[in-house]
Amino acid sequence: MTRATQNVVMVLLGGAVLWITLVTGEAINYVKPGFRPLLVAAGVVLVVLGAVGVRREWHDDRGGTEAGHAGHHHGHGGPRVAWLLCLPVFALFALAPPELGVYTAERSDPRIATVPPPLDDSYALPEGGPDPLPMSIPEFMGRSFEAQIGGQATLTGRRLELTGFVTTGEDGRWYLNRLQLNCCAADASTLRVTVFGVPKPPKGQWVDVVGVWRPAGTPDGTGVYEFQAESATKTGKPDNPYA
Amino acid sequence: MKENGYRTRCPTVADQRDDTVTAAEHTQDHAPPRRRDDTPGASALYLLVSIVALLVLARIHLAPHVTHAGLQAWSTIFVAICVQALPFLVFGVLLSAAIATFVPAETWTRLLPRRAAAAVPVAGAAGAVLPGCECASVPVAGSLMARGVAPAAALTFLLAAPAINPIVLVATAVAFPRQPEMVAARFGASLAVAVLVGWIWAWFGKGAWIRIPERPDHDGSKWEAFRQAMRHDLMHAGGFLVVGGAAAATINTVVPPSWLTGLGGIGWASVLTLAFLAVLMSLCSEADAFVAASLTAFSPTAKLTFLVVGPMVDLKLIAMQTGIFGRAFVMRFVPLTFVLAVAVSALVGGLFL
Numbered sequence: 001m002t003r004a005t006q007n008v009v010m011v012l013l014g015g016a017v018l019w020i021t022l023v024t025g026e027a028i029n030y031v032k033p034g035f036r037p038l039l040v041a042a043g044v045v046l047v048v049l050g051a052v053g054v055r056r057e058w059h060d061d062r063g064g065t066e067a068g069h070a071g072h073h074h075g076h077g078g079p080r081v082a083w084l085l086c087l088p089v090f091a092l093f094a095l096a097p098p099e100l101g102v103y104t105a106e107r108s109d110p111r112i113a114t115v116p117p118p119l120d121d122s123y124a125l126p127e128g129g130p131d132p133l134p135m136s137i138p139e140f141m142g143r144s145f146e147a148q149i150g151g152q153a154t155l156t157g158r159r160l161e162l163t164g165f166v167t168t169g170e171d172g173r174w175y176l177n178r179l180q181l182n183c184c185a186a187d188a189s190t191l192r193v194t195v196f197g198v199p200k201p202p203k204g205q206w207v208d209v210v211g212v213w214r215p216a217g218t219p220d221g222t223g224v225y226e227f228q229a230e231s232a233t234k235t236g237k238p239d240n241p242y243a
Numbered sequence: 244m245k246e247n248g249y250r251t252r253c254p255t256v257a258d259q260r261d262d263t264v265t266a267a268e269h270t271q272d273h274a275p276p277r278r279r280d281d282t283p284g285a286s287a288l289y290l291l292v293s294i295v296a297l298l299v300l301a302r303i304h305l306a307p308h309v310t311h312a313g314l315q316a317w318s319t320i321f322v323a324i325c326v327q328a329l330p331f332l333v334f335g336v337l338l339s340a341a342i343a344t345f346v347p348a349e350t351w352t353r354l355l356p357r358r359a360a361a362a363v364p365v366a367g368a369a370g371a372v373l374p375g376c377e378c379a380s381v382p383v384a385g386s387l388m389a390r391g392v393a394p395a396a397a398l399t400f401l402l403a404a405p406a407i408n409p410i411v412l413v414a415t416a417v418a419f420p421r422q423p424e425m426v427a428a429r430f431g432a433s434l435a436v437a438v439l440v441g442w443i444w445a446w447f448g449k450g451a452w453i454r455i456p457e458r459p460d461h462d463g464s465k466w467e468a469f470r471q472a473m474r475h476d477l478m479h480a481g482g483f484l485v486v487g488g489a490a491a492a493t494i495n496t497v498v499p500p501s502w503l504t505g506l507g508g509i510g511w512a513s514v515l516t517l518a519f520l521a522v523l524m525s526l527c528s529e530a531d532a533f534v535a536a537s538l539t540a541f542s543p544t545a546k547l548t549f550l551v552v553g554p555m556v557d558l559k560l561i562a563m564q565t566g567i568f569g570r571a572f573v574m575r576f577v578p579l580t581f582v583l584a585v586a587v588s589a590l591v592g593g594l595f596l
Contacts, residue, residue: 004287006478012294013481017329030323035330042330045337049473056467058284081482081566086294088325088485094301095309097319103312107496185323186491187526187534 001082007053009085014046016089026092028240029099031184099241100188102204105167105177108190125154132159132210137178137191138243144213144225155213162193162209162227163238166201174200176209176227178243191243197229207232317496324488328527328559332480339382340472342390344465351392362396363441367434370403377405377528377554381563382476385456394453399441402580405528406433406554415550418532424595425547432551432591436584443579454569479566487559491525513545514592518585521553528554544592551588556581 001009020026021039031039091097125133140155140162147153164176176195179188196214201207211229309315355362384401388394405411407430419425517535526534531553535546556577565573 001478002283003474004283005290006474008287008291008294010474010477011291013329017326020326027326029319030326035327038330039326042333045333046477049470049477052470053474054284054287056470059282079479079482079566081486082478084482084485085478088322088488090298090301091318091322093298094305095315095318096302096306097322098315100316100319103316103496107499184327186320186327186495187524189534 001080003057004054006082007050007057009082010046010050010053012050012089013085014043014048014050016092017043018047020092026096028242029097029185032181032242033240035184099237100179100185101165101241102167104179104188105165105175105190105192108192124152125158132161134161134163136243137162137164137176137193138180140193140213140227141191141225147213147215153215157212159210159212160227163206163235164191164193164209165206166203167192168200168203169194172200176207179241180243185242188242193225193227195227195229195232198232201232201234206235206237208235209233313496317492320495321488321492324491324525325485328484328488331527332484333477335380336382336473336476336480339386339476340469342383342386344469344472346390351387351390355392355396359393359395359445360442362393363399363445364438366392366396366400366441367403367438370400370405370437371407371430371434372409377557377560380404381560381567382480385476385567386472388453388455389457393445394450394455395441395445395448398444398576399437402437402440402555403434406437406551411528411532411554414529415532418536422543425543425550428547428591428595429550432547432584432587433554435591436551436555436580436587439583439587440576440580443583444576448575451571452575453572454567456567480563483562483566484559486562487525487557490558491523494523510542513541514548514585514589517541517545517549518552518581518588521549522557522581524553525557525559526553542592543596544589547592547596548585548588552581552584555584 017039020030021036021043027036027039140160143155147155162176164178167175167177169175173194173196175192177193178191180191181188195209195211197211198209209227209229209232211227211231214226214228309318355365380401383404384397387397387400412426412430415426415429416423521531524531524534531550535549541549561573561577564576568576
C-alpha cells in the first residue's frame, strides 16, 4: 500500500466517522450518545492527517518510508493488513447495519439474570405527576429487583408506561425488551420484562405498555421481572433504541 | 563529494528501494516527465472518488437487500467495535507519536532506573497513573522501546496501563457497587501479573524474540516526523483492530450463548471459561467490568479472572502485538501472560473474594 493510498484510507475512515456522527446520526446504533464528541474529534484528526498527507505528497511518493524498514514482513510501501481498514467503511455503507433488536434479544439466555443498573439516590417515586408514569425499563427492573430482595417496594400501586420491542417467550408469554449498551453494541445485554394481560403484538414491534408492576415472588431476584398490562399500543422506534 | 560519501556509508535504504521498484515503475522512471495528472496525489484522489462512488452505489443497490438478521447483527457488532475503538486508537497513536517525536530519548532513561529489574515496578506504577486503553498501550509501549526503555519495563507498562488506570478502576467500582473488594482485587492482581511478567522477561527474555519498532527515518521538521509516525502506527494497529473486531463479532453472533454459560456452575471450569471468554470477546478495559457484572452465573473469582485477563490478553491485542512486535514475541509473551494472569487471579480470588 503506497503512502498516498494510506492517506486516502485515513480520509475515508475519518469521513465515515463524521458521516455517521454529524450527518446521519447512525452512530447511535453502535455506541452510546455520550461518545459522539470523541468520535467527531477522532474523525477530524483522521481527515486532517490524511488530507495533509495527500497534499504534502502530491508529487512525491517513494513508496513510503517502510521500504527500508528492517524486519517488517510487509515489503514495498505500507502493511497489506491496512487494506482491512476499508472493511468497516464498506460494512457501514453497503450493509447499513441497523440497531440490534430481536435477533440479539432472542439469543440471550433467558435463564441468566440481568443485574439491573444501580438506581440513583432519589429513590421514592414522585407523588402525583403523570398517570401512567413513563418509566425506563432499566429503572423498572432496578426498582423491581430492590423490592424482590427485600428493599422498598416503590412500584406498588403505580400505573406505569414502559417502552420496548416485542419478543416471544415460552408458553405463549411475551417479553418487552430493551437492549442496554455497557460500552458499545458489542456488549449489549438484554433487559426483559414478561408482560401479562394483553395479547402479544407482532414480534419486533415497538410498543408502549401501560400497566402495573407484578411481584414475581422470587426473593433471590433471579432476573424475573413481570408486568400486569392493561394495554399495549404500537409506537415508533425511539431516537435512541438502547436503554 | 559529500553525497557520494553518504551513499557509501549508508547504501541500504536507497538500494532496497531500487530493488523493490517494479518493472512498470522503471519504465515510468525512464519515460518522459509525467503529466501533472499522473502524480501519486492525483491518483490517490481518483482512488478516493471511485471508492466513494462505489460506496454510494452499494448503499443504494445493496443495503436494502441485506435483511438476514444474523448478518445484520454481525455487521452492527463489527462496526460498533471498530467505531468504539477508533477514537482510543487515534488518540493513543497520537500520544505515542508525540512521545516518539517530541520527548527527548534521554528523558525515559533518566526517569526509569537503569537496571531492568528495578525499572519494571516503576513502569507498573506508572500504568496506575496514566489513563490509557489497551489499543493505545501497544503502540505506546513500542515507542517506549524505540526510545531506549528496557523491553521488560515497557512490557510491564503495556500490561499495567490498561488494567489498573484510574478510569478503569472507577468503572469497576460502578459495575460492582457493593463490592469494593472487587476493585482492590483487580488492582492488586493486575499489578502483580504485570510486574511478574516484566521480571520474568527481564531475566529470561532474549532480545531476538522481540522486534523493537523502529521509527521511520525522517528528513524534515518534527511535525512531519510526527505525521509520518502517526500514519505508520495507525495503519499497523488499525488493520489488526479490524481483524479482532471481526473475530469478536463472529463469536458474539455465531456461538450459542448457552454453551458459554453452561459451564458457569463448575468452579475451575467457570474460571477457565471466563478467562477464555475474556480473550475471545476483546472488550475495552473501560467496558469489561460491566460485562463481568452481568455474568451472574459465574463466581466472583471467575469474574476477577475475566477482569485481569481481558486487558492483558485478547484477540485484538494479540493481532496488534503481532503487527508491532512480531510473531516470535507473541508466541512467548501471550502464553506467559495468560497463565500468570489466570493463576494470580485464582489465588487472589481464593484468598480475598
